[in-house]
Amino acid sequence: MFLKSIRLTNFRNQSDVGFEFSPSVNIFVGQNGIGKTNLAEAIYYLCFLKSFRTSSEEFVLQKDKNHFNVTGNFGFEEGGNSEVILIYKKGEGKKISQNHKVVNRFSEFIGSHPCVCLTPDDIQISNGSPSGRRKFIDVVISQTSKIYLDSLIRYNKIIKQKNKLLSEFEPKKIDDFLDPWDEELSSYCFEIIRRRKDFLKKISTELSDFYNKLSGGKEEITVSYESSLEFTETQQDIYNELVRKRRIEKARKSSVFGIHRDDVSFKLSGYAARGFASQGQHKTLILALKLSEINFLKNEMLESPIAIFDDVFSELDSSRIGEFFKLVGDKTQIFVTTTHEFENLETEKRIFRI
Amino acid sequence: MSYQINSLNQLIENLAKLPGIGKKTAQRLAFFILKTERSEVMELAKALVSVKDNVKSCSVCFNITETDPCEVCTNPRRDKSIICVVEEPSNILTIERTNEFRGLYHVLGGALSPLTGVSPDTLKIRELISRLEGDVNEIILATNPTVEGEATAIYLSKTLGNLGVKVTRIARGLPMGGDIEYADEVTLAKAFANRS
Numbered sequence: 304m305f306l307k308s309i310r311l312t313n314f315r316n317q318s319d320v321g322f323e324f325s326p327s328v329n330i331f332v333g334q335n336g337i338g339k340t341n342l343a344e345a346i347y348y349l350c351f352l353k354s355f356r357t358s359s360e361e362f363v364l365q366k367d368k369n370h371f372n373v374t375g376n377f378g379f380e381e382g383g384n385s386e387v388i389l390i391y392k393k394g395e396g397k398k399i400s401q402n403h404k405v406v407n408r409f410s411e412f413i414g415s416h417p418c419v420c421l422t423p424d425d426i427q428i429s430n431g432s433p434s435g436r437r438k439f440i441d442v443v444i445s446q447t448s449k450i451y452l453d454s455l456i457r458y459n460k461i462i463k464q465k466n467k468l469l470s471e472f473e474p475k476k477i478d479d480f481l482d483p484w485d486e487e488l489s490s491y492c493f494e495i496i497r498r499r500k501d502f503l504k505k506i507s508t509e510l511s512d513f514y515n516k517l518s519g520g521k522e523e524i525t526v527s528y529e530s531s532l533e534f535t536e537t538q539q540d541i542y543n544e545l546v547r548k549r550r551i552e553k554a555r556k557s558s559v560f561g562i563h564r565d566d567v568s569f570k571l572s573g574y575a576a577r578g579f580a581s582q583g584q585h586k587t588l589i590l591a592l593k594l595s596e597i598n599f600l601k602n603e604m605l606e607s608p609i610a611i612f613d614d615v616f617s618e619l620d621s622s623r624i625g626e627f628f629k630l631v632g633d634k635t636q637i638f639v640t641t642t643h644e645f646e647n648l649e650t651e652k653r654i655f656r657i
Numbered sequence: 658m659s660y661q662i663n664s665l666n667q668l669i670e671n672l673a674k675l676p677g678i679g680k681k682t683a684q685r686l687a688f689f690i691l692k693t694e695r696s697e698v699m700e701l702a703k704a705l706v707s708v709k710d711n712v713k714s715c716s717v718c719f720n721i722t723e724t725d726p727c728e729v730c731t732n733p734r735r736d737k738s739i740i741c742v743v744e745e746p747s748n749i750l751t752i753e754r755t756n757e758f759r760g761l762y763h764v765l766g767g768a769l770s771p772l773t774g775v776s777p778d779t780l781k782i783r784e785l786i787s788r789l790e791g792d793v794n795e796i797i798l799a800t801n802p803t804v805e806g807e808a809t810a811i812y813l814s815k816t817l818g819n820l821g822v823k824v825t826r827i828a829r830g831l832p833m834g835g836d837i838e839y840a841d842e843v844t845l846a847k848a849f850a851n852r853s
Contacts, residue, residue, distance in 0.1 A: 449842040449843050460804045463772060465771075467771035480771070482815065483809070483811035483812040484808050487804065487808050
């Protein structure tokens with residue numbers, strides 16, 4: 304899949320602007336603060352219907368305006384086009400249409416335009432807290448599986464209900480009340496863990512390969528799922544453990560076991576990346592992870608994803624960037640924002656000076 | 658606002674309290690009522706009051722009714738050995754339209770939801786259990802497929818199952834009359850997972 308063109312109105316610092324893109328590499332060059340990331344953000348909006356920078360559209364809306372628009376035209380490898388129009392109106396929220404049909408449930412749109420995005424904040428996936436790693440895998444798998452996204456949404460609703468029970472009721476009284484929620488929770492928990500492990504298994508070999516191609520070294524990268532639960536083989540196992548550990552949750556007045564507390568561990572030659580790896584190693588790991596993510600989406604979906612790299616190549620020279628683009632593969636459309644021109648970059652490219 | 662007509666404003670404000678009615682629609686409705694013949698407006702007003710005065714909930718199944726017990730509970734042709742459990746009276750209207758179910762109903766008055774203060778004690782569950790003393794063979798759980806409706810179904814199937822009655826849950830799957838092409842993917846995927 305590739306994005307042929309985009310048009311923005313009242314979006315951040317852009318009052319009205321349009322671009323036609325190359326199906327290969329597109330580079331936005333400009334000084335800091337000029338609005339390159341805004342373009343990356345707009346492209347991200349067309350795929351995920353939200354920003355990677357803020358959860359509030361108020362910040363995206365240009366000052367003193369009451370609406371913003373993003374319109375994108377996509378072409379598919381399988382044939383056909385898709386026009387996505389996103390309109391945000393102050394006080395009314397977002398409305399999305401695809402090929403002139405209104406998208407009522409945003410969760411149904413997710414995955415129809417697959418996308419991989421890398422920003423400087425993503426270093427958190429490697430050296431930050433577990434929530435960043437969970438978010439990373441959730442965003443990837445949700446694009447490939449509607450059931451996964453639906454399970455995740457339902458899981459989070461149940462956790463809210465369960466936490467309310469735990470926080471407000473007397474510990475002695477609530478076992479009967481907690482039971483149905485834990486049983487329901489365990490079914491979604493099982494489904495989500497199964498798919499998360501499957502994803503990690505599918506990317507694990509490639510991750511090492513990509514890492515060593517990028518670093519020129521010979522390290523083994525292992526990735527493993529670390530659940531807050533000990534037994535996750537069956538739904539019944541999960542339910543039994545939730546019941547067994549209920550006294551801990553009752554004492555803490557909050558639910559502390561389940562996929563909302565799970566983590567992913569990356570190891571470099573046996574040592575945990577978090578706490579052990581150097582800044583350079585973290586960065587290489589994230590680049591390798593994103594390459595694995597692109598390949599995973601390519602394999603799982605009919606369309607190749609588009610890839611957004613926002614201000615992440617500042618320390619790489621043109622030859623290494625060229626090598627990186629080769630690893631991405633020529634079927635994947637690339638968007639890059641940068642402050643410096645990539646001199647002598649041999650890849651076929653279109654440059655936009657912002 | 659400088660231009661105000663009190664009685665009209667009051668009508669608009671009251672109409673705007675109805676679900677699905679915003680300020681603009683309320684205004685349109687109010688002006689429509691203003692233009693309508695007095696006799697027709699009286700009929701509407703009477704219907705509003707009458708529904709409040711005459712419709713109550715059945716003391717057996719908690720369905721809405723004008724007679725107590727309701728027409729379903731007193732109908733001798735209905736199968737008294739099966740009870741279908743629903744969240745709201747409006748669910749009964751939908752099920753009745755299918756003409757397929759000939760048993761009795763029981764309205765819970767909602768679904769379990771600690772966030773909005775609904776616990777097993779606030780639902781009509783005790784009343785349901787006391788109905789089991791008759792010759793009831795089967796309870797069909799027809800709560801909504803939301804997380805709250807599912808939790809309620811799980812709770813009921815455990816609680817009632819312990820009392821020795823057969824408990825079943827309505828199936829989930831594809832809507833009939835719809836093309837597979839147009840089914841939402843979660844429903845379709847679940848229909849595959851729960852295939853028979």
